[in-house]
Amino acid sequence: MKLKRVRDAARPEIALTLDGQPMTGQAGDTLLTALLSAEGGFLNTNPFLNEPRAGFCYMGACQDCWVDVDGRGRVRACSTLAEPGMSVRRL
Ligand code: FES
Numbered sequence: 001m002k003l004k005r006v007r008d009a010a011r012p013e014i015a016l017t018l019d020g021q022p023m024t025g026q027a028g029d030t031l032l033t034a035l036l037s038a039e040g041g042f043l044n045t046n047p048f049l050n051e052p053r054a055g056f057c058y059m060g061a062c063q064d065c066w067v068d069v070d071g072r073g074r075v076r077a078c079s080t081l082a083e084p085g086m087s088v089r090r091l
Pocket residue numbers: 055056057058059060061062063064065076077078079
């Protein structure tokens with residue numbers, strides 16, 4: 001799955017890592033937007049079906065989108081802004 005950007009596609013690109021691999025997002029992205037906009041991007045894997053997932057509420061209510069960010073610990077990907085140099089790990 002991949003989100004298609006329909007607005008603000010010209011925002012500056014930022015570099016971060018996901019599970020140790022380089023990835024890019026755009027300035028102003030939440031971590032969830034950056035993850036889902038990447039080629040082959042997904043948030044986490046369904047533990048029962050082993051299929052990629054994309055979060056649920058996208059507004060900080062369901063706590064379905066926890067990721068680990070170096071130096072910060074667990075954060076909600078849907079309500080945390082992506083910053084250059086962030087090291088993000090799926091949980
Ligand atoms: S997707 Fe629901 S809290 Fe982030």
